[in-house]
Amino acid sequence: MTRHTSPRPVPRAQALAAKALLTLERFLHIEAVSGIVLLVAAAAALIWANSPFAASYHALWHAPLTFGIGDYVVSQSLHFWINDALMTVFFLVVGMEIRREIHEGALASLRLAALPLAAALGGVVVPALIYLAANGQPPQSDGWAVPTATDIAFAVGVLALLGKSIPGNVRIFLLALAIIDDIVAVLIIAAFYSGGLDYSGLIVAAIGILLVLALRAIGAGSAYAYVLPGAVLWFGLLKTGAHPTLAGVVLGLMTPVMPTRSNEHPVDIVQRVTDFLTRSGTADIDRAAGQIRDLRWAQRELLAPVTRVQMALHPWVAYGVMPLFALANAGVSLDGVDFGQPGSVPVMLGILVALVVGKPVGVVAMSWLAVRLGWCALPPGLSWGGVALVGCLAGIGFTMSIFIATLAFADPNMLGAAKLGVLLASSTAAVIGLGFGKFYAARMKRLKATAGPAAPA
Numbered sequence: 001m002t003r004h005t006s007p008r009p010v011p012r013a014q015a016l017a018a019k020a021l022l023t024l025e026r027f028l029h030i031e032a033v034s035g036i037v038l039l040v041a042a043a044a045a046l047i048w049a050n051s052p053f054a055a056s057y058h059a060l061w062h063a064p065l066t067f068g069i070g071d072y073v074v075s076q077s078l079h080f081w082i083n084d085a086l087m088t089v090f091f092l093v094v095g096m097e098i099r100r101e102i103h104e105g106a107l108a109s110l111r112l113a114a115l116p117l118a119a120a121l122g123g124v125v126v127p128a129l130i131y132l133a134a135n136g137q138p139p140q141s142d143g144w145a146v147p148t149a150t151d152i153a154f155a156v157g158v159l160a161l162l163g164k165s166i167p168g169n170v171r172i173f174l175l176a177l178a179i180i181d182d183i184v185a186v187l188i189i190a191a192f193y194s195g196g197l198d199y200s201g202l203i204v205a206a207i208g209i210l211l212v213l214a215l216r217a218i219g220a221g222s223a224y225a226y227v228l229p230g231a232v233l234w235f236g237l238l239k240t241g242a243h244p245t246l247a248g249v250v251l252g253l254m255t256p257v258m259p260t261r262s263n264e265h266p267v268d269i270v271q272r273v274t275d276f277l278t279r280s281g282t283a284d285i286d287r288a289a290g291q292i293r294d295l296r297w298a299q300r301e302l303l304a305p306v307t308r309v310q311m312a313l314h315p316w317v318a319y320g321v322m323p324l325f326a327l328a329n330a331g332v333s334l335d336g337v338d339f340g341q342p343g344s345v346p347v348m349l350g351i352l353v354a355l356v357v358g359k360p361v362g363v364v365a366m367s368w369l370a371v372r373l374g375w376c377a378l379p380p381g382l383s384w385g386g387v388a389l390v391g392c393l394a395g396i397g398f399t400m401s402i403f404i405a406t407l408a409f410a411d412p413n414m415l416g417a418a419k420l421g422v423l424l425a426s427s428t429a430a431v432i433g434l435g436f437g438k439f440y441a442a443r444m445k446r447l448k449a450t451a452g453p454a455a456p457a
Helices: 012-028 031-049 054-062 078-104 110-134 152-161 168-192 200-217 223-240 246-254 266-280 285-301 305-329 344-372 384-394 398-408 412-451
Strands: 064-069 072-077
Touching: 031 054, 031 152, 031 305, 031 398, 054 078, 064 078, 072 078, 078 168, 078 223, 078 246, 078 305, 078 398, 110 168, 110 344, 110 384, 152 168, 152 384, 152 398, 152 412, 168 246, 168 384, 168 398, 200 223, 200 246, 223 246, 223 305, 305 398, 344 384, 344 412, 384 412, 398 412
Parallel strands: none
Antiparallel strands: 064 072
């Protein structure tokens, strides 16, 4: 016998709470908001490090944080756990973003990737050459890769502030370029900023990868099942001397882009369970519990793991990992940077000029050359003004640039000068990008009004 209870009106407080939570969830996925949060964290670190409480800032990040079981104890500074452990989650999201784009996005074919690939290549090579022109001798030259990276959150956030007046293909081009930049940055870290390799660690890392592959083979779909193999991989890379955050990239690239294989499609399972509950309700507790377990599995498998996990991690990375990284690394004490020491000024100015000037010059020049040689063409809605706008925004190198700087410079004074250069360059590039973006949007609006409604955007 089927029993249905009449729906009861939802209390007003409950309805308002549900609406507020939904609004908050949507708000947290707005890229401009995460960029602003990152900016606030960086500003807070800078103010704190130059305030009367500066000693507490440095003491906090150097405070030891200890984990252990029995006699096995690991003790490292809070700064280490943020930069070497927590940032692995950030690189995991980067790896999954790359995996998605290779599967079905801007990197799915050479034809689609040709233009952003050429632009990213110019945006890496030209800034590196500009920096090396001012810093040709070590240890200053070790920072050549600092101005090669683009911060996706900041750059896309600034672009979002310009509103819908900017054609959609401009955003797609910026995203593709930033993703390729991330790939290059990961390769640079692996090749140039890892110490002498201890090959015994590769055995441990290989065990972690094999565990991941084994779990995939038996159809383990829960992300929690991969935490232990991921930790083994992380520890193995740490032991080799490679930067352990690369474990996140490896796991991201291994994340499946297709749902788990099943004899029954998730949508069919949802329909079956709905029919069962409609007919039988929950009177048969055992059968109902089994049906509900199937429903939960189907709900999980409606999205591919790479999409599902990335969506779940996005708020934690955007509003937790990245702001915490900014707070721990952007606190450059202006009194602590001695510009009288050799190399400090060239490092700071080299990064500043390389990001603000080198990025747009490299992006536009290589894009023009690729189109001129017939390797690719500008997609509809993307004019040369849009390419120039993307080039300006690509000069925002905050997160990855500071991360590479911490690997490149052991000298605290030179590291402080490099961080200051990144902060000045990123803020300058953001202002230039906003100003040029306003001009570009107004020009596009005038062209549309002149050409009529049938003209392309």
